[in-house]
Amino acid sequence: MACRLCEVACLVEHSRSRDLMKAYKREKPRAVARIRVEELGPLSFAMSCRHCEEPSCVRACLTGALSKDPETGIVSIDAEKCMGCWTCILFCPHGSIVPDVERGVAAKCDFCPHLETPACIAICPNRALLLAEEKTHA
Amino acid sequence: MKTYIPPRFKVERDQERCIKCQVCVNQCSFSVHSYDAEVDEVFSREENCVGCHRCVIFCPTHALNICKTPLDYRENANWRPEIIEDIIRQAESGGVLLTGMGNDKPYKVYWDHLVVNASQVTNPSIDPLREPMELRTYLGRKPERVELERGGLKLKTKVAPQLTIEAPIMFSALSYGAVSLNVHESLARAASEFGTLFNTGEGGLHRKLYKYGKNTIVQVASGRYGVHSEYLDVAAAVEIKIGQGAKPGIGGHLPGEKVSAEVSATRMIPAGTDALSPAPHHDIYSIEDLSQLIYALKEATNYTKPIIVKIAAVHNSAAIASGMVRAGADIIALDGIRGSTGAAPKIIRDNVGIPIELAIAAVDTRLRQEGIRHQASLVAAGGIRCAADVVKAVALGADAVYIGTAALIALGCTVCQQCHTGKCAWGICTTDLSLTKRINPDIGTERLVNLLRGWSHEIKDMLGGMGVNALESLRGNRLHLRAVGLSEKEMEILGVRHAGD
Structure with missing residues (x-):
């Protein structure tokens, strides 16, 4: 329903303090949300990384900062290695990698490793976001 | 035409708590909140507020509160603010005033003047957690009397269709x-x-x-x-x-x-x-x-x-x-x-x-x-x-x-x-x-x-x-009710006695 609370929760979870007020009011540079609600008329969709089977961002990454965990299937980014060239952003067919301009690194959904349920799903007031594991043909 | 209707609600935004996430902006369907990127601030058009609290409930930092506008007309028991504003609204529209939901006028709510009985000493109360309690209800025409088939447990009387709830x-x-x-x-x-x-x-x-x-x-x-x-x-x-x-x-x-x-x-x-x-x-x-x-x-x-x-x-x-x-x-x-x-x-x-x-x-x-x-x-x-x-x-x-x-x-x-x-x-x-x-x-x-x-x-x-x-035993059993603060006539119509009687 495009309330964008998932964006708020994502930003807070990826902030240093993980505190709602501090993340927005004090932390500089402010963290960026890795999920973005896109709207077209009455349609809205919270877009975050699809953790593709064959991720083009991983293939495109010039420094090897992006990788896909063979166990969990989660595509993650190593900020230490990222040089902020935005090549992954160009390659992502969903537009779900966001530039963290102030830090000069790309940012993307990491499935909230510190939480049992990713923050965006936990906060969604209308259960529009669900966590479902899809069996892929091995 | 300039409207003479003052805003009914006041939007209180605690700037200390507002993180400008704009959830209020996208949740309000009456266009009260708006974000101005030029000055990085969320503003409110209070005249549009209907007091539905959508923004209050959805604000992640509880920065919002909606209150009645503390605007007083000169006190008058006859020309109350609602009456004045209805007239203004009609002077500006020329139409029948439409509204939604139920009657909001302070007519007597009789439920609030009826109290329910409870068993003490002479008849035992029942614990619904330990004993069966029947709320099932059948709605529909009931027969004058019920006849059973000879010797059997089958019903001879044809019962009209019933709804079971x-x-x-x-x-x-x-x-x-x-x-x-x-x-x-x-x-x-x-x-x-x-x-x-x-x-x-x-x-x-x-x-x-x-x-x-x-x-x-x-x-x-x-x-x-x-x-x-x-x-x-x-x-x-x-x-x-x-x-x-x-x-x-x-x-x-x-x-x-x-x-x-x-x-x-x-x-x-x-x-x-x-x-x-x-x-x-x-x-x-x-x-x-x-x-x-x-x-x-x-x-x-x-x-x-x-x-x-x-x-x-x-x-x-x-x-x-x-x-x-x-x-x-x-x-x-x-x-x-x-x-x-x-x-x-x-x-x-x-x-x-x-x-x-x-x-x-x-x-x-x-x-x-x-x-x-x-x-x-x-x-x-x-x-x-x-x-x-x-x-x-x-x-x-x-x-x-x-x-x-x-x-x-x-x-x-x-x-x-x-x-x-x-x-x-x-x-x-x-x-x-x-x-x-x-x-x-x-x-x-x-x-x-x-x-x-x-x-x-x-x-x-x-x-x-x-x-x-069983609910059946309460149905129409007005002896289980007593009135508090009702007149003789009201009690006569309701068929209940006064508390203490």
Whole structure:
């Protein structure tokens, strides 16, 4: 329903303090949300990384900062290695990698490793976001 | 024309807490909040605020509060602010003032003047957690007497079709168009999960919901919107809507803005046109005419479904109800002055009809006096707010109640009375697709079933306290009620004694 609370929760979870007020009011540079609600008329969709089977961002990454965990299937980014060239952003067919301009690194959904349920799903007031594991043909 | 109406609410934004996430901006359907990127600030147009609290509830940092504007007119018991502003509004519009929800005027709420009995010493109370407690209710015409087959346990008497509900609570008529399809689906699924009935109202039934037919009462109203043979076949019962508590004497109103493509297909009317039901049924001008429609519907449904006739509670309800029973109604629904609506002229909503408590008592008494009480069940509607109201309604003589406003509140409604605008920020009373999404039928169903469960437990607790183990034993048992602060005449009509008597 495009309330964008998932964006708020994502930003807070990826902030240093993980505190709602501090993340927005004090932390500089402010963290960026890795999920973005896109709207077209009455349609809205919270877009975050699809953790593709064959991720083009991983293939495109010039420094090897992006990788896909063979166990969990989660595509993650190593900020230490990222040089902020935005090549992954160009390659992502969903537009779900966001530039963290102030830090000069790309940012993307990491499935909230510190939480049992990713923050965006936990906060969604209308259960529009669900966590479902899809069996892929091995 | 410059409006002379002052803003009614004040938006208090705690700048210390506001993180400018703009959730308030995107949730307000009345365009109160707006974000100005140039100065990086969220501003409020308070004159648009209707006090629905959507922004307050959704603000992640609780930075918002909505209060009444502390604007005082010079004190005057006669020319109160509401009266002054209604006049201003009419001077600016020249029209009938429309509103939504039920009567908000401080008429006496008789529920609040009735108290319930409990067993002490001389008769034991019952613990509903340890002993069975029966709330199941059968609605429909009951036989004069019951005869059994010789020697067997089979019933010889042919019993008229009955509706079975697991608690004496059903969902009131809320039409698709007035409320969204997601609300209809929530009601339908909750009714079917809990074991009660929901009522389509006069806007037809969307085909998607035909599978919940066993838990559906379909309405036939003066506009005949959405009525066809399949609609009648799929339902558990058919209700002829003569009147509605919020607007006795006039027909339903659905503003054209709410007649979307889907609503138009379900109602069988052109999209975008006002759906104004005629005030009377143009084929009903007498009890005999009503009887013709009742039997036409019984014939059409092959005598397999009870026919309900719903009227607004008015001065002669008792006599009218007697006529309705004699005309063949299996169930009578009475809708009191506090009954709600998706749109009604304010002047009618606030001034026409009688309180439901008095109507139940008057109708029940009259039907008993005439010896025809068993021929029809009595359903009370209009201002049932809690389990205690249900218990009191049953004790006054109702077989079951309809809840409308309470069900909507369970879904998120804050009774801000903007239903007629079609802009409901809670996504309930609207057909705007970007708003209707705000009700997720999965969540809606859960909330409604929870409400019904909660009330059922409370009803059982109250019954247990009275030492009654079946709702049947309370029905019309007015000795379980006592009045507090009512006049002789009021107690005479209600058929109750004063507390201490």
